[in-house]
Amino acid sequence: MFSKILIANRGEIALRVIRACREMGITSVAVHSTADSDAMHVRMADESVCIGPASSSESYLKKAAIISACEISGAEAVHPGYGFLSENEGFAQALADHGITFIGPTAEHIRVMGDKITAKETAKALGIPVVPGSDGGVPDYETAIGVAEAIGFPVIIKATAGGGGRGMKVARNPAELEIAFRTARSEAKAAFGNDEVYIEKYLQKPRHIEIQVFGDGKGQAVHLGERDCSLQRRHQKVFEEAPGPAIDPELRAKIGKVCADAVAQINYIGAGTIEFLYEDGEFYFIEMNTRLQVEHPVTEAIFGVDLVREQIRVAAGLPLSFTQDDLVINGHAIEVRINAERLPNFAPCPGRVNVYHAPGGLGVRMDSALYSGYSIPPYYDSLIGKLIVHGRDRAEALARLDRALAELIVDGVDTTVPLFHALLENPDIRSGDYNIHWLEKWLEATFGK
Structure with a gap:
């Protein structure tokens, strides 16, 4: 069992992990931004390390800073909580490369399930029922209308790298599909740096x-x-x-x-x-x-x-x-x-x-x-x-x-x-x-x- 775990998160989920560590007799290490110096997770942890300024991109999302905090504190493992770097394959791999245990799945499983198309293909291969839709990404409107007519309207267009509803549009007919397809790709590019989208049957009242x-x-x-x-x-x-x-x-x-x-x-x-x-x-x-x-x-x-x-x-x-x-x-x-x-x-x-x-x-x-x-x-x-x-x-x-x-x-x-x-x-x-x-x-x- 680990003797010291670093929690790469903040707020209530960081407290949740700290409490579990305490019950298990494991020393907890909180990381925090300058804006969180008085936060409850910092107060409750056994140790704490400041990893950067208020911006999450310069603190909670900064992999190098978190790995440095592990080395400074001697933490053997990292619990990522949810959000931030919890589903970042690069972070999981970087920790492994430094001999630090990522408390979660392997970087490969994060990668496979992090891409919506690959995840759907993997789920289908494993016997999990999937929504009817395109086989992979849809490159243009001509392909999109072919898929939509094959599975039937209404359809939903989703960003392959999406989340939180961004890059997601519903189309109930061919005219709406053309606008939705263009808008979804644009939103996906802006939000995720990847404009690839796929199409699925849109369920009415699921x-x-x-x-x-x-x-x-x-x-x-x-x-x-x-x-x-x-x-x-x-x-x-x-x-x-x-x-x-x-x-x-x-x-x-x-x-x-x-x-x-x-x-x-x-x-x-x-x-x-x-x-x-x-x-x-x-x-x-x-x-x-x-x-x-x-x-x-x-x-x-x-x-x-x-x-x-x-x-x-x-x-x-x-x-x-x-x-x-x-x-x-x-x-x-x-x-x-x-x-x-x-x-x-x-x-x-x-x-x-x-x-x-x-x-x-x-x-x-x-x-x-x-x-x-x-x-x-x-x-x-x-x-x-x-x-x-x-x-x-x-x-x-x-x-x-x-x-x-x-x-x-x-x-x-x-x-x-x-x-x-x-x-x-x-x-x-x-x-x-x-x-x-x-x-x-x-x-x-x-x-x-």
Whole structure:
């Protein structure tokens, strides 16, 4: 087992890893920018190293600075959290070249799954169901219209190197396709430096379902059920729950086995999430995230496992601490992402937190790096906390979420808490009858946004 781990991240996820290290008796090293010198993850870690100025490109994304911090501190391994360098194959390889363990999959697995086309081809070869679409990149409009007519409109154009909804356009007829194709390529080039796009069938009312998988790197793998992440704004998740309201035990076991068998075939190591669109009883592969997800706590809640601890264990060469038969769902869990944003336009709202009070009680978990007197910097993502609740069933989890939101106090900055109060009053949310388009339509109807 490692004696010292460096966490190449900030905020609540850095705290999450620090806590796991402390329970395992491992010394933790926090890295931070100058803007984060007073951040909670710096205060809670055993050691800390400043790696650059406020800009993430000069600190949290600077590979050389993080490797230097490992050498200065003597850290044997790096946990990347999520975001920043967590899915950067070059970073994983650079650490390996310096004899430092990357707590995550191999650089090759990150590379394969990081390109949308290669990932789709790999998934298909591994027996994972995929959305009908182009075989690889689409070079011009003539090819695009041929693909669209073959699979049928509507279609969606996606950047091969895309993420977060950028380089993604829907076309419902040939005229829209020409404009969407040109716009998607332009956005992809600007955002990712790569204008290659591909085309898929556009599903009308799908749910976003993701399967949590975990491998030991030696051909053994398990799945930990699904999470429903369908409530999204601009392709960003805001509300996640497990198990999914639309998935029955037989379907869960079937798609879970497909995913676990697939990652076992490639000797995948650590945590991974295989994301699907789900409609009319069918799953369609979207992508695989080769890291810990923001919403991993809902899975931890219903299975009673520590996924970060497990990541550290398998990275150190130990076997999985549980088998598939050990993984039995207990109850229902929901996570909402609390952002420092001003409604109704969701404008970032950094600033000083005068008073912070986290909710508590049975079945309530608040993952946050806030504290009273903390100033939220304007340089990073607006996520300031994740409120996770667990109940014996979905109804109890919803009631617990309502109560916990009422207890949460973040005074001094605007947050998205009022959004969740409003959502919990909606009958569709109460019944679990929603899809990936529901939230944006509701926001438009409610706020005109």
